Amino acid sequence: VSPKAQEFFDKLARHSGERMLLLLQDYPDPDALSCAVAHSFLAQAHDVECFILYGGEVSHHENRALTKLLEIPALTYEEGLDFRAYQAYCFLDGQGSTVSFRKKIPEELALFSVVDHHALQGELVAEFLDIRQGVGATASIYAEYLEQSGLTLDRDKDEHRRVATALMLGIRSDTNRMVQAEPFDYRMAAFISPYVDRDILRRVESQTRSRQTLDVIRKALDNMILHGAFVIAGVGNLRSAHKDAIPQAADFLLNVEGIESSFVYANVEGTIQGSLRTKSDQIDPDSFLKQVFGKDEGGRFYGGGRSQMGGFQIPLGYISRHAEQEDLWELIKLSVETDVLRVLDPLVRER
Numbered sequence: 593v594s595p596k597a598q599e600f601f602d603k604l605a606r607h608s609g610e611r612m613l614l615l616l617q618d619y620p621d622p623d624a625l626s627c628a629v630a631h632s633f634l635a636q637a638h639d640v641e642c643f644i645l646y647g648g649e650v651s652h653h654e655n656r657a658l659t660k661l662l663e664i665p666a667l668t669y670e671e672g673l674d675f676r677a678y679q680a681y682c683f684l685d686g687q688g689s690t691v692s693f694r695k696k697i698p699e700e701l702a703l704f705s706v707v708d709h710h711a712l713q714g715e716l717v718a719e720f721l722d723i724r725q726g727v728g729a730t731a732s733i734y735a736e737y738l739e740q741s742g743l744t745l746d747r748d749k750d751e752h753r754r755v756a757t758a759l760m761l762g763i764r765s766d767t768n769r770m771v772q773a774e775p776f777d778y779r780m781a782a783f784i785s786p787y788v789d790r791d792i793l794r795r796v797e798s799q800t801r802s803r804q805t806l807d808v809i810r811k812a813l814d815n816m817i818l819h820g821a822f823v824i825a826g827v828g829n830l831r832s833a834h835k836d837a838i839p840q841a842a843d844f845l846l847n848v849e850g851i852e853s854s855f856v857y858a859n860v861e862g863t864i865q866g867s868l869r870t871k872s873d874q875i876d877p878d879s880f881l882k883q884v885f886g887k888d889e890g891g892r893f894y895g896g897g898r899s900q901m902g903g904f905q906i907p908l909g910y911i912s913r914h915a916e917q918e919d920l921w922e923l924i925k926l927s928v929e930t931d932v933l934r935v936l937d938p939l940v941r942e943r
């Protein structure tokens with residue numbers, strides 16, 4: 593028995609009869625969503641009722657299909673939410689840095705758990721912590737809890753199929769359809785595979801790209817600037833609803849011959865947001881982004897990542913009220929490129 597799984601259940605049992613909030617990143621991806629499904633399912637066995645909550649929306653076409661087909665119930669954060677209706681909250685597939693309403697969470701509300709596979713983003717005090725780097729998806733960690741839960745899975749039970757299918761989608765999505773999966777991810781995928789609804793898996797994964805996403809990819813191709821095998825592409829102003837196009841464009845640029853790393857960014861309604869993807873062993877996305885952008889006033893890094901991928905968000909504050917101005921985009925471009933090149937140049941020269 594994995595000691596972490598045992599600890600998860602022991603601590604969960606102490607919260608019997610309580611209501612828990614599961615906080616996901618603002619625009620949750622399949623990994624985060626599937627972890628929430630698994631967490632709710634496991635908590636139910638300990639008489640803990642869970643509520644999935646996130647700011648923003650589910651925008652990516654594939655994620656929308658996932659929430660619809662798996663009927664994932666979720667709340668979107670609204671100003672004035674009554675946190676007193678809950679006894680604890682959890683971060684899944686993140687550590688709170690991508691939860692926009694984080695500061696609204698009352699201090700009295702207990703942080704029950706943080707389960708994640710990203711590098712540690714700063715000090716965290718939670719009753720249960722399981723942060724494992726070198727794991728392709730947080731869904732793999734939850735699959736391990738499921739395996740160790742003592743529950744006998746039955747593929748004829750809708751709920752069991754739903755959890756297994758969600759976790760498979762989470763694992764596959766975060767590992768680039770298993771290309772970047774670690775042995776642990778393969779083991780966990782193997783464990784849930786008998787219970788997966790293949791029809792839903794296929795339907796979610798065969799979603800087509802939206803026109804807006806293709807438009808962002810086209811802009812990234814038009815605007816890309818090559819520095820050795822590293823490509824930087826600013827795609828201009830982007831509506832929140834289309835921000836998932838940024839990582840998709842970064843993924844896409846890696847398909848261009850000769851490119852080993854891609855860095856795509858945009859001004860998303862007053863926040864500079866970007867994604868880094870790499871297949872080079874010379875760039876560690878987490879330390880690279882931390883070096884490039886540093887920390888905010890609160891001491892939290894603007895960006896971070898894990899093996900082969902990373903992301904960042906930098907609020908523009910007051911100046912963002914003029915977000916539509918052409919000059920502002922030019923300034924953003926200059927600032928981002930300067931900072932990236934400052935860190936990148938020595939790496940390129942070393943080669």
Ligand SMILES: [Mn+2]
Pocket residue numbers: 623624685709728729730766
């Ligand atoms: Mn993840």
